[in-house]
Amino acid sequence: DAGITQSPRHKVTETGTPVTLRCHQTENHRYMYWYRQDPGHGLRLIHYSYGVKDTDKGEVSDGYSVSRSKTEDFLLTLESATSSQTSVYFCAISESDRNTGELFFGEGSRLTVL
Amino acid sequence: QQQVKQSPQSLIVQKGGISIINCAYENTAFDYFPWYQQFPGKGPALLIAIRPDVSEKKEGRFTISFNKSAKQFSLHIMDSQPGDSATYFCAATGFQKLVFGTGTRLLVSP
Numbered sequence: 001d002a003g004i005t006q007s008p009r010h011k012v013t014e015t016g017t018p019v020t021l022r023c024h025q026t027e028n029h030r031y032m033y034w035y036r037q038d039p040g041h042g043l044r045l046i047h048y049s050y051g052v053k054d055t056d057k058g059e060v061s062d063g064y065s066v067s068r069s070k071t072e073d074f075l076l077t078l079e080s081a082t083s084s085q086t087s088v089y090f091c092a093i094s095e096s097d098r099n100t101g102e103l104f105f106g107e108g109s110r111l112t113v114l
Numbered sequence: 115q116q117q118v119k120q121s122p123q124s125l126i127v128q129k130g131g132i133s134i135i136n137c138a139y140e141n142t143a144f145d146y147f148p149w150y151q152q153f154p155g156k157g158p159a160l161l162i163a164i165r166p167d168v169s170e171k172k173e174g175r176f177t178i179s180f181n182k183s184a185k186q187f188s189l190h191i192m193d194s195q196p197g198d199s200a201t202y203f204c205a206a207t208g209f210q211k212l213v214f215g216t217g218t219r220l221l222v223s224p
Contacts, residue, residue, distance in 0.1 A: 048211065
């Protein structure tokens, strides 16, 4: 158990409203990731972090921002949600700084934008 | 643009049969190739992984075959069981970022 908690697990919101998803880890792992999962697309990287205040964009970062003010928390924000952002969002951590490709995923946050 | 191409999209296999999922990549900077298994309502979980200097890796009923020159790799599930029914993702990593294939939904019929 990698100790990853995502909140909320389910959210329904309306177009144009801001949404923040939270990922919390109980360890002090350096790397944290946000992915979205959509049918036909697999999992696509939105943003990732390699330390407090150190973040970088993934392949589908438009419309999303992230923040990491503490090692244990990685926040994903949709400033103005759109229907195309309806998805299941997964947070993941890497327990190693080496490039092993081994990530531990949270249970996911299902977001519906009406 | 999918950096890792995965096929088939779905697969039905009889219990006891062999399940085969194939993936191909273009970026030669990738240096680690994991496979993830995902059950409905859960996050993906690492199943097995391989480095490109190894041509095959076996863990129990799961085997990865890797062809570096062809830039292809595949997952074989031997003696497939109904409990193996899940979605499988191949992936490739470089520079601490993991890129996934589009997934294969496997159904093992009893």
